[in-house]
Amino acid sequence: xxxxxxxxxxxxxxxxxxxxxxxxxxxxxxxxxxxxxxxxxxxxxxxxxxxxxxxxxxxxxxxxxxxxxxxxxxxxxxxxxxxxxxxxxxxxxxxxxxxxxxxxxxxxxxxxxxxxxxxxxxxxxxxxxxxxxxxxxxxxxxxxxxxxxxxxxxxxxxxxxxxxxxxxxxxxxxxxxxxxxxxxxxxxxxxxxxxxxxxxxxxxxxxxxxxxxxxxxxxxxxxxxxxxxxxxx
Amino acid sequence: xxxxxxxxxxxxxxxxxxxxxxxxxxxxxxxxxxxxxxxxxxxxxxxxxxxxxxxxxxxxxxxxxxxxxxxxxxxxxxxxxxxxxxxxxxxxxxxxxxxxxxxxxxxxxxxxxxxxxxxxxxxxxxxxxxxxxxxxxxxxxxxxxxxxxxxxxxxxxxxxxxxxxxxxxxxxxxxxxxxxxxxxxxxxxxxxxxxxxxxxxxxxxxxxxxxxxxxxxxxxxxxxxxxxxxxxx
Numbered sequence: 315x316x317x318x319x320x321x322x323x324x325x326x327x328x329x330x331x332x333x334x335x336x337x338x339x340x341x342x343x344x345x346x347x348x349x350x351x352x353x354x355x356x357x358x359x360x361x362x363x364x365x366x367x368x369x370x371x372x373x374x375x376x377x378x379x380x381x382x383x384x385x386x387x388x389x390x391x392x393x394x395x396x397x398x399x400x401x402x403x404x405x406x407x408x409x410x411x412x413x414x415x416x417x418x419x420x421x422x423x424x425x426x427x428x429x430x431x432x433x434x435x436x437x438x439x440x441x442x443x444x445x446x447x448x449x450x451x452x453x454x455x456x457x458x459x460x461x462x463x464x465x466x467x468x469x470x471x472x473x474x475x476x477x478x479x480x481x482x483x484x485x486x487x488x489x490x491x492x493x494x495x496x497x498x499x500x501x502x503x504x505x506x507x508x509x510x511x512x513x514x515x516x517x518x519x520x521x522x523x524x525x526x527x528x529x530x531x532x533x534x535x536x537x538x539x540x541x542x543x544x545x546x547x
Numbered sequence: 548x549x550x551x552x553x554x555x556x557x558x559x560x561x562x563x564x565x566x567x568x569x570x571x572x573x574x575x576x577x578x579x580x581x582x583x584x585x586x587x588x589x590x591x592x593x594x595x596x597x598x599x600x601x602x603x604x605x606x607x608x609x610x611x612x613x614x615x616x617x618x619x620x621x622x623x624x625x626x627x628x629x630x631x632x633x634x635x636x637x638x639x640x641x642x643x644x645x646x647x648x649x650x651x652x653x654x655x656x657x658x659x660x661x662x663x664x665x666x667x668x669x670x671x672x673x674x675x676x677x678x679x680x681x682x683x684x685x686x687x688x689x690x691x692x693x694x695x696x697x698x699x700x701x702x703x704x705x706x707x708x709x710x711x712x713x714x715x716x717x718x719x720x721x722x723x724x725x726x727x728x729x730x731x732x733x734x735x736x737x738x739x740x741x742x743x744x745x746x747x748x749x750x751x752x753x754x755x756x757x758x759x760x761x762x763x764x765x766x767x768x769x770x771x772x773x774x775x776x777x778x779x780x
Binding site: 323325326328329330331332333334335337338414415416417418419421422425429434436437438439440441444445447448451452453454455456457458459460461462463464465467468472475476479487515 | 561658681
C-alpha cells in the first residue's frame, strides 16, 4: 500500500460535522499533522480528537502569525519536507484542515510543495461559510442570484466596486478591518441586512446584527453575511 | 419531544461525504422527504440509503421541472402542508438536500413556508462547489483573493461585467447556456484555466478542460471553475 497525504477537511467546529470519510481516514492513519499558532491548541485537532487513534503520532506545524509571510512559508517548507520523508517511508499522513481544505487555508501550501511527486487526496469538508448560513439561518444564495466571497484585506476601491454590484455577499477575514468594512457596507446599502457569525457551529456560536455590534474589531474567523434589498437570498 | 423539520445536507454524491450529524439524524427520524423529478429516482435518497431506517416513511415531493415556476411553487405548497401536519402530530421529518441546504436548492422553500411556526434545524452539507475543487484538485480561492459564484442564467451584461473583474470564479447551472458561457469566458480571459466538473465526488465524476469539451450543452449540475492569470488560486 503506497502512502498518501490526506488534506482532510474537518468542518467548521462541531465535531459531528465531520464527514464519515474523514472519520474513516483518521481511524486508519497513524500520522496526524495540523497547523497551529505556537502555544495555542489546534482547533482542528480538538474537532477530531475522538477519531484520532490513541497511538497516532502528532505532527504540529508551528506557523508564526502576524509576522513576515516568509516566516510562515519557511514553516511550510520544513513541514512539507518532514511529511515527504514520512510518505517516502510508506506512512500515510492526514493534514487536518478546519472547514474545507481548498477554501482559503493552508492545505494549498502542502499541495503546491508535494504534488505531483506524492499521492495526495483532498477530502472536502463543511466550510465555515455553509455553517454560517445554517446558523443565521438564511440561504447563502438562491435561485438565479450570484454570490461574492470577498476578503476584507482587498484594496478599498476594488472592494467597494464589488460591493456596489453585489447581490449576496460573504466578507471573510474581517478582524481589524471591521470599522472600515462597516462603513463600506453602509455606503453600499448592505449594512442593514448584515449579520456577523462568530464560531459557526461551535458551542460558542454567536450571531449579531452588524448594526448592533459594538467593538472595533472582529475575530479573524468571523464571517459577515449580507444581501441587497428586502428579499432574502 | 417536540417535532423538528431537519433541512439536511447530504453532500454532493459520495455517500461517505455525509456528516456524522446527518447520519445520526437519519437513524432517529421516521419520515424522510426529498424532492424528485417525477419518475426519476432521487439522488439524495440514494446517497443516504444505508442510513435511512428500514421502516421510515418516504415522502417524495414531485417537482415538475422546466415548466412554469408556479407549478413548482404549488408542489412546495402541497408538500409543506403535508410536512406541517406531520410536525403537528409530533413526527420529525428529514428533508434531504443534495449538497448544502442553503446553497441554491429547494430547502429555502420549506424554510420560508414553515418558519417560525415550526422548529427547523438546518444541517450544513458538503456543497458541490467544495467537492468540485477537491476533484480538480485546485484551491477554490486562496490568500487575499475573492471568489464569485455566478449562475449561467444571469443577464448577459451583468454576467460579463462580473467576469471582467473576477479573480476566481465558479459558474453554476450552465446546462443549455454552455455555448454562450464558453464565449463569455473566452472574451474575459477565463477560458484557458476553466475546468468542467461533472458529478463531483460521485462514481461517475469527470473533469474536462473547457477548451476540450465537445458538445453544446452541459448537465445542469456541472460546475465550471476557473481563475484569471497564471497563478493558481
